[in-house]
Amino acid sequence: MKRPSWKDPRLLVGVLLVLASVAGVISLVGSADRTTEVYAARDAIAVGEALTQDNVVRAKVRLGDTEQHYFTVEGGLPEGAVAVQRIGKDQLVPRESLGTADALDRKPVAVTVEQVLPNQAVAGTRVDVWVALPDTKNGYNEPKLLLPNAEIAQVTSGSTALGSSRSTVLMVLVSDSQMPALLGAQANQAKIAVVWNPGGAAS
Template sequence: MSVGTTAAAGARLKKPSWKDPRLLIGILLVLASVAGVVALVGAADQTTEAYAAREPIAVGEKLTTDKLHRVKVRLGDVEEHYLTPETGVGGGLVAVQRIGKDQLLPRESLGQPDALDRKPVAVTVEESLPAQAVPGSRVDVWVALPDTRNGFGQPTLLLPGAEVAQLTQGSTALGSSRSTVVMVLVQDDQMPKLLGAQANKAKISVVWNPGGASR
């Protein structure tokens, strides 16, 4: 082997110096990559506390902290749209939309009582309700007014697509048969007709509305 060849091989085998720019650039790239992964994992793991409902909260029901529990969630940029322990529960708030069990509380679902555009009214029905008629579902309310023959006239649709706020099992005065008290949400302009029908001892029937919308 010639002297020139030996010198060239020695140059190739020479250990890189800490001052070698290529080595420094490589170290910087590795550090930047590690820092990026750490930041990404940290951002993905950022959670915040928010309020969720212990049990379903009906429209018009007053909001108190004993009806809520805290959950850890990742809300990110939408955190401001939900109720959190950090912002607290304002006094006098009621639900203006139904909130299901363990659901987060959107701020738009809460308001003052005077902001309610629908109010719950109790309607007692004697017939069995379909299984689909549950809180949050929509029903049609039909009424048949008493006639002069001690019977009832032709039923008419009074409340199309009314939302069910709550269901309570009841019984007749003698306890001989079961009845159901259906809390339906009624708009102010519909209220006189419903209250008038109840005052006139009308027969009221509730029918599940699968379309879910008023007409």
């Protein structure tokens, strides 16, 4: 048997295969480690809130094939964009969550309630809004479900005019078709009750 020389075709083929394998591994690792700089919410961004450099932060993430669904820092934020869906704190800003103000199909309306709400009733969760209209005997009619599964945009504490009792102000998202009924109930001094809906979609 002869000792193989550097001119042996089999040895050259083996060396080429090893080099090709190493190059492939380096390329694969490099592509897997590629990060993209995108935007994330600094704090929770409510529906209708404009997106600016003040309420977002930059985040380097590996998105792979999903990069097209997010706004990259390189591309920048679209001018005049508002949130059409709630974006949670530290959540990446997806393209589907942004739109224009005139494209909003739900608008925040303040609803004041005197009842104590459960701790789970926070922004992004759902509630059922019930109203009882005044009757002709200085009382109220039977409550009716006016806004089923309405999303809470914001929760703040309030007080009565005399400051003797506490109240809660909910900003709930209302569609244009539901708006007249809610505004009419408020104008007619209806009693409004809000019930947390644990089966509602959370965002």
